[in-house]
Amino acid sequence: MTDHAAHMRRAIALAAEHSAQGEGGPFGAVVVLNGEVIGEGWNQVVGTNDPTAHAEIVAIRAACRHLRRYALEGAVVYTSCEPCPMCLAALYWARVAYVYYANDRAGAAAIGFDDAVLYDEVALPPQDRSLPMTRLLPDEARAGFDEWLGKADRVVY
Numbered sequence: 001m002t003d004h005a006a007h008m009r010r011a012i013a014l015a016a017e018h019s020a021q022g023e024g025g026p027f028g029a030v031v032v033l034n035g036e037v038i039g040e041g042w043n044q045v046v047g048t049n050d051p052t053a054h055a056e057i058v059a060i061r062a063a064c065r066h067l068r069r070y071a072l073e074g075a076v077v078y079t080s081c082e083p084c085p086m087c088l089a090a091l092y093w094a095r096v097a098y099v100y101y102a103n104d105r106a107g108a109a110a111i112g113f114d115d116a117v118l119y120d121e122v123a124l125p126p127q128d129r130s131l132p133m134t135r136l137l138p139d140e141a142r143a144g145f146d147e148w149l150g151k152a153d154r155v156v157y
Helices: 004-020 055-067 085-094 105-110 116-122 138-150
Strands: 028-033 036-042 076-081 098-103
Touching: 004 028, 004 036, 004 055, 004 076, 004 098, 028 055, 036 055, 055 076, 055 085, 076 105, 085 116
Parallel strands: 076 098
Antiparallel strands: 028 036, 028 076
């Protein structure tokens, strides 16, 4: 049987330990499959100069390396904070079964990690986003999609 509190305490401890060391914000995550920890992560944005090195992303990468596959069906993720939009998308892409979180997005915003603008921007059409975006050469790019579609050995994920 899974000990939810123990796994969450581990995620919280990873957040505290590594943020105290200056590696990034106070965020930690643990990936569990069938009661076994298969991946851990903590925010490494500052330590690695990688804006995508959020705790959940790091933990998902570790778990996928451990299992030698790109999907985590059946896995449970324990994260010290409600996932940001990027991490939420990654959790969906990884096909995890369930997510437990401790702090929420309002608490994260109160300490300077406000993702509200990202939640809002994702819902807008590209031309209405604050980050300027212009579609360019779609007909030429379509050839790559057509080639992919015709590939007999493609892996659909």
